[in-house]
Amino acid sequence: MTAIDGTPIRIAIVGVGKIARDQHVPAISGSHAFDLAATVSRSGGIPAIENFAEFAELLAARPDVSAVSLCMPPQVRFAAAAAAIRAGRHVMLEKPPGATVAEVRTLRQMAEAEGVTLYATWHSRHADAVAPAKAWLRDRKIVSVRIDWKEDVRKWHPGQAWIWEPGGLGVFDPGINALSILTEILPAPVHLTGAELHFPENRAAPIAAALTFEGPDGVNVTAEFDWRQEGGEIWQIAVDTADGRLDLDDGGARLTVGGAPQAVDGPGEYPGLYARFAALIAAGDSDVDDTPLVRVADAFMLGRRLTVAPFND
Numbered sequence: 001m002t003a004i005d006g007t008p009i010r011i012a013i014v015g016v017g018k019i020a021r022d023q024h025v026p027a028i029s030g031s032h033a034f035d036l037a038a039t040v041s042r043s044g045g046i047p048a049i050e051n052f053a054e055f056a057e058l059l060a061a062r063p064d065v066s067a068v069s070l071c072m073p074p075q076v077r078f079a080a081a082a083a084a085i086r087a088g089r090h091v092m093l094e095k096p097p098g099a100t101v102a103e104v105r106t107l108r109q110m111a112e113a114e115g116v117t118l119y120a121t122w123h124s125r126h127a128d129a130v131a132p133a134k135a136w137l138r139d140r141k142i143v144s145v146r147i148d149w150k151e152d153v154r155k156w157h158p159g160q161a162w163i164w165e166p167g168g169l170g171v172f173d174p175g176i177n178a179l180s181i182l183t184e185i186l187p188a189p190v191h192l193t194g195a196e197l198h199f200p201e202n203r204a205a206p207i208a209a210a211l212t213f214e215g216p217d218g219v220n221v222t223a224e225f226d227w228r229q230e231g232g233e234i235w236q237i238a239v240d241t242a243d244g245r246l247d248l249d250d251g252g253a254r255l256t257v258g259g260a261p262q263a264v265d266g267p268g269e270y271p272g273l274y275a276r277f278a279a280l281i282a283a284g285d286s287d288v289d290d291t292p293l294v295r296v297a298d299a300f301m302l303g304r305r306l307t308v309a310p311f312n313d
Contacts (some may be wrong), residue, residue: 005161006115006209007088008031008032008033008034008035009033009034009035009067009278009281010034010035010037010038010062010064010065010066010067011028011034011035011036011037011065011066011067011068011069012036012037012038012039012040012058012062012065012067012068012069013025013028013036013038013039013040013046013068013069013071014038014040014041014055014058014068014069014070014071014072014080015041015070015071015072015073015094016039016040016041016043016044016045016046016051016071017071017072017160018157018160019071019094020069020071021046023123023270024069024071024270025046027270027271027273027274028069028274029270031271031274031275033274033276033277033278034067034103034274034277034278035273036049037049037050037062037064037065038050038051038052038058038062038065039051039052039148040052040053040054040055040057040058041053041140045174050062055080055083055084056083057082058223059083059087059089059272062122065089066088066089066090067089067090067091067092067187067277067281068080068084068089068090068091068092069092069094070084070091070092070093070094071094072100073163073167073168074096074097074098074168074169075099075135075162075165075166075167075168077093077094077097077098077099077101077103078098078103078106078107078139081093081098081107081118082106082107082110085107085110085111085114085116085118086110086114087151088114088116088118089116090117090118090119090277090280090281090293091107091111091116091117091118091119092121092273092277093107093118093119093120093121094121094124095120095123095176095177095180095292096169096172096173096176096292096293096296097120097121097288097290097293098293099166099167100167100297101290101294101297102119103294104177104288104290105288106288107288108264108286108288109284111288112286114115115284117224117277117280117284117285117286118287118288119273119276119277119280119284119286119287119288120270120287120288120289120290121273121276121277122177122180122184122289122292123177123269123270123272123273124177124178124180124181124251124252124269125180125181125184125235125252126266126267126268126269126270126272126273126276127181127250127251127252127253127266127269128252128253128264128265128266128268129248129253129254129255129262129264130181130184130185130248130252131266131313132255132262132264133185133239133246133248133252133255134184134185136246136257137185137186137187137239137246138187138189138296140187140241140243141217141241141242141243142186142187142188142215142239142240143218143219143220143240143241143242144219144220144221144222144239144240145182145186145190145213145220145221145222145237145238145239145240146221146222146223146236146238146240147178147182147221147222147223147236147237147238148223148224148234148235148236149174149175149177149178149223149224149225149226149231149234149235149236150224150225150226150227150228150229150234150235151174151226151227151229151233151234151235151313152227152228152230153171153207153227153228153311154231154313155172156174158313159264164203164204164311165204165205165297166204166205168169169205169239169296170199170203170204170206170207170227171205171206171207171208171209171225171227172205172206172209172225172296172299174225174227175209175223175225175296176292176293176296177235177297178223178225178235178237179223179252179292179295179296180292181237181248181252182209182221182223182237183291185237185239186215188215188216188219189215189291190213190214190215190219190221191205191213191215191298191299191301192211192212192213192295192299193212193213193214193216193302194211194212194303194304195204195209195210195211195212195298195299195302195303195304196209196210196303196304197209197299197300197303197304197305197306198304198306198307198308199305199307199308199311200307200308200309200311201307201308201309201310202311202312203310203311207226207227207228207308207311208224208225208226208227208228208308209223209224209225209299209303210222210223210225211223211225211299222232233251235249235250235251235252236249237252244257244258245257245258245259248256264311
């Protein structure tokens with residue numbers, strides 16, 4: 001059942017899309033804790049791995065698969081996670097962990113009642129420079145934070161209509177990665193005070209957003225998210241402190257303090273996620289932090305909606 005005795009945990013990937021092929025499959029292949037035993041996909045699975053068209057078929061046919069990694073769009077993830085938990089399987093949720101905060105909290109209660117592990121993942125928190133950045137900021141006075149998170153949606157989400165629908169989050173799908181880092185590295189929490197959300201006139205989710213947060217002692221945080229970026233990604237977080245400036249670049253992969261690059265090392269984002277999942281299963285614990293999703297929900301609640309030019313993929 002677990003990797004405690006050295007036997008890999010049989011795991012299934014549910015939803016074999018771009019993120020599963022690019023990140024989850026390689027991470028599982030490189031893990032000693034897991035064995036990819038099955039997939040669920042209506043559009044084709046992974047060569048040499050048993051594939052099921054429906055999740056219920058997997059649960060019925062493969063009782064030996066004790067863990068599932070849910071990589072389908074968030075709008076349909078709750079039903080699958082609930083079914084897996086009721087079937088006694090450990091569950092790993094791609095980010096965002098659900099379409100609503102309430103869904104995630106319900107799943108947490110269900111997992112606790114059933115005695116299985118539930119892991120709501122935030123892959124950017126496992127970027128190599130995030131833990132060193134958190135350690136450096138721990139005892140320092142934060143003055144301000146500036147986030148710029150901009151990329152080309154056509155490159156990273158080609159033809160993925162679900163991201164433009166309610167629950168798909170739009171630009172917050174990548175923006176929540178920045179928020180997951182922000183809520184991890186700051187020594188004290190910040191709360192949203194304002195937001196502008198830019199909705200293409202033909203879409204139900206924003207293509208860009210500008211956020212402001214405040215924290216203790218007058219800490220000010222600003223964030224700019226944009227899916228219309230051309231000429232290369234910008235994934236930057238700059239933190240000004242009383243002791244100088246800290247910069248996280250490349251989505252948390254590179255760290256600079258006071259203008260001096262810092263050496264960082266780690267297994268990488270998705271290998272880190274699966275190592276954490278294995279440790280949680282072995283310990284009989286769960287990790288369900290919905291803080292980044294709450295920040296996005298606050299933006300939709302408090303944000304001023306602006307209509308912009310239509311977007312066509």
